[in-house]
Amino acid sequence: MNASLRRFLTNPKAVVGLVILMLVVLAAIFAPVIFPRNPWQMASRPFLPPFQDAKFWLGTDMLGRDILAGLAYGAQISLIVGVASTVVAVVVGVLFGAMAGYYGGFVDDALMRVTEFFQTIPTFVFALLLVAILSPSVMSIIIAIGVVSWPPVARLVRSEFASLRSRDFVKAAVVLGQSNRQIIFSQILPNTMSPVIAMASLMVASAILTEAAISFLGLGDPNMMSWGYMVGAARTVIRQAWWMSFFPGIVILLVVLALNLVGEALNDVLNPRLARKGRQ
Amino acid sequence: MSSPLRAVLSRLVKSVAVVLAIVLLNFLLIRLAPGDPASVMAGQAGAADQQFMDQLREQFGLDKSIYEQAWIYLKGIAQGDLGFSYRQNTAVWQLIAERLPATLLLTVSAFIFALIAGVVMGAIAAMNAGRSLDFIISVVSLVFYATPLFWIGLMSILLFSVYLGWLPAFGMMTVGAGYTGWDHVLDVARHLVLPATTLGLFYMAVYARMTRASMLEVRDMDFVRTARAKGLKSGPIVRRHILRNAILPIITLAGIQAGQLVGGAILTETVFGWPGIGRLAFDALLQRDYQVLLGVFLITSVMVVIFNIITDLIYRVVDPRMGASA
Numbered sequence: 001m002n003a004s005l006r007r008f009l010t011n012p013k014a015v016v017g018l019v020i021l022m023l024v025v026l027a028a029i030f031a032p033v034i035f036p037r038n039p040w041q042m043a044s045r046p047f048l049p050p051f052q053d054a055k056f057w058l059g060t061d062m063l064g065r066d067i068l069a070g071l072a073y074g075a076q077i078s079l080i081v082g083v084a085s086t087v088v089a090v091v092v093g094v095l096f097g098a099m100a101g102y103y104g105g106f107v108d109d110a111l112m113r114v115t116e117f118f119q120t121i122p123t124f125v126f127a128l129l130l131v132a133i134l135s136p137s138v139m140s141i142i143i144a145i146g147v148v149s150w151p152p153v154a155r156l157v158r159s160e161f162a163s164l165r166s167r168d169f170v171k172a173a174v175v176l177g178q179s180n181r182q183i184i185f186s187q188i189l190p191n192t193m194s195p196v197i198a199m200a201s202l203m204v205a206s207a208i209l210t211e212a213a214i215s216f217l218g219l220g221d222p223n224m225m226s227w228g229y230m231v232g233a234a235r236t237v238i239r240q241a242w243w244m245s246f247f248p249g250i251v252i253l254l255v256v257l258a259l260n261l262v263g264e265a266l267n268d269v270l271n272p273r274l275a276r277k278g279r280q
Numbered sequence: 281m282s283s284p285l286r287a288v289l290s291r292l293v294k295s296v297a298v299v300l301a302i303v304l305l306n307f308l309l310i311r312l313a314p315g316d317p318a319s320v321m322a323g324q325a326g327a328a329d330q331q332f333m334d335q336l337r338e339q340f341g342l343d344k345s346i347y348e349q350a351w352i353y354l355k356g357i358a359q360g361d362l363g364f365s366y367r368q369n370t371a372v373w374q375l376i377a378e379r380l381p382a383t384l385l386l387t388v389s390a391f392i393f394a395l396i397a398g399v400v401m402g403a404i405a406a407m408n409a410g411r412s413l414d415f416i417i418s419v420v421s422l423v424f425y426a427t428p429l430f431w432i433g434l435m436s437i438l439l440f441s442v443y444l445g446w447l448p449a450f451g452m453m454t455v456g457a458g459y460t461g462w463d464h465v466l467d468v469a470r471h472l473v474l475p476a477t478t479l480g481l482f483y484m485a486v487y488a489r490m491t492r493a494s495m496l497e498v499r500d501m502d503f504v505r506t507a508r509a510k511g512l513k514s515g516p517i518v519r520r521h522i523l524r525n526a527i528l529p530i531i532t533l534a535g536i537q538a539g540q541l542v543g544g545a546i547l548t549e550t551v552f553g554w555p556g557i558g559r560l561a562f563d564a565l566l567q568r569d570y571q572v573l574l575g576v577f578l579i580t581s582v583m584v585v586i587f588n589i590i591t592d593l594i595y596r597v598v599d600p601r602m603g604a605s606a
Binding site for chain 2 (some may be wrong): 026101116117119120121122123124125126128129130133134142205209212213216217219228231232235239240242245246247249252253256257260262
């Protein structure tokens with residue numbers, strides 16, 4: 001592990017990605033300390049352009065709200081939704097993939113048809129529908145993104161399980177009288193984790209993009225400041241105030257880019273064999 | 281029965297099953313909404329009195345068992361009845377049919393742009409692997425891969441429409457201009473440039489990365505070395521041997537991603553005021569017009585299924601091995 005860790009930390013992609021992520025995590029944690037004022041409240045005059053007032057570097061929006069404060073608070077929801085929905089997707093995907101790959105036969109067929117179905121439907125439209133029907137909140141957004149993102153995990157875990165299940169260490173566990181559940185979770189699953197971890201960091205990136213898109217369309221949690229919401233609110237005044245949509249977009253881009261870089265670096269280190277495929 | 285025919289048939293059977301499953305999912309989704317569906321719909325119609333709700337209950341068979349309800353719903357869909365939008369006082373099917381051509385024009389243009397630009401970029405990167413041109417293309421695709429689509433749209437409006445004044449930013453044609461013939465086509469084309477590019481850039485990045493990886497993989501294979509040993513020039517080798525094989529995974533990917541393209545169309549049409557079903561879905565979303573949303577979900581799903589069949593057929597045509605055996 002230490003050798004892999006060193007290789008990971010000396011990978012330039014990983015370093016750039018981790019530095020950006022660290023800044024965003026710090027911004028999210030310390031947002032209430034740095035910007036004690038509620039980000040929804042008026043802070044200065046409306047439509048203050050950026051780089052003119054030292055107190056409001058990035059300017060204010062049409063209601064005089066501080067853009068920089070909005071970005072810091074927006075980091076919270078992006079990270080929460082990104083990580084939580086990925087956890088949901090990984091849990092569902094691992095369960096589906098493990099069962100399909102381990103049991104094979106009819107179970108495999110049935111579970112894989114369900115997986116294919118979820119890969120065929122237009123996922124973003126489905127996620128929007130779920131959020132609209134469950135009514136917009138952080139919880140419903142997490143569920144919606146989780147529900148549409150698990151199929152790739154299931155396919156990955158299934159193929160790993162299918163190839164590991166006939167290995168000697170699994171046979172040994174069967175001879176020792178371990179139950180199927182023990183074999184699945186304590187024997188095979190730990191061996192499939194490295195590609196799953198690399199995939200998960202890429203999934204956080206796409207979950208953040210999806211959350212931003214949902215909030216952009218006005219379906220975000222009405223109580224939480226979000227980057228996507230900020231861009232969406234700026235849409236109608238784009239001619240008067242370019243900065244209102246420019247900065248939140250740049251932040252989304254940087255975070256997603258950082259996560260993709262970390263994901264690729266993890267792939268390079270954890271699965272050198274798959275490294276090239278991971279870059280697709 | 282010959283095997284290609286059997287493959288196509290099994291593909292069709294599978295597609296029908298998928299469409300049926302989507303219809304059932306749609307049926308369950310409306311029942312997932314908080315509260316009684318009748319009161320949800322009555323609320324949308326703006327009349328929540330008892331008589332109207334009873335009428336709705338009877339119309340949708342809400343007093344019957346869930347299986348009977350599902351059967352009624354399925355029969356309706358089979359007859360082309362996607363429900364009624366009380367908000368817009370129009371049949372959902374009609375709303376969608378009016379807007380479908382605009383969405384098809386947008387998504388197909390974006391897809392063709394992404395495919396051509398992506399494959400060309402990926403091929404250039406692969407042929408210059410390790411050099412600075414490769415690095416530049418890789419960085420560009422990495423950035424477009426990470427940029428929110430709706431933000432690219434807004435920024436391109438700002439740049440090309442507000443500051444430079446080159447291209448229109450809104451709608452599908454110049455309102456009130458009354459162009460006909462070629463002028464009309466050119467007018468629509470000018471309106472199409474920004475939305476189609478916006479929607480296509482992400483996929484361009486995906487295809488560029490994939491083409492590059494896939495070409496580098498194929499480049500070292502035996503049949504390429506054989507072609508070289510035969511004395512073929514590098515142009516035909518790249519086109520006929522490397523690219524034709526390298527493009528196969530891209531076709532597969534394009535089929536898988538068709539659904540995402542539709543999702544991207546919602547964002548693009550919202551940003552550019554493009555009068556397609558994405559814009560319709562956005563309006564329905566704001567008004568919580570579930571019937572329209574479910575209709576859009578069903579139609580876009582069917583579009584994806586059809587697109588998957590098409591990519592499957594294209595794959596069979598392009599795959600050199602398939603060509604040899606048929």
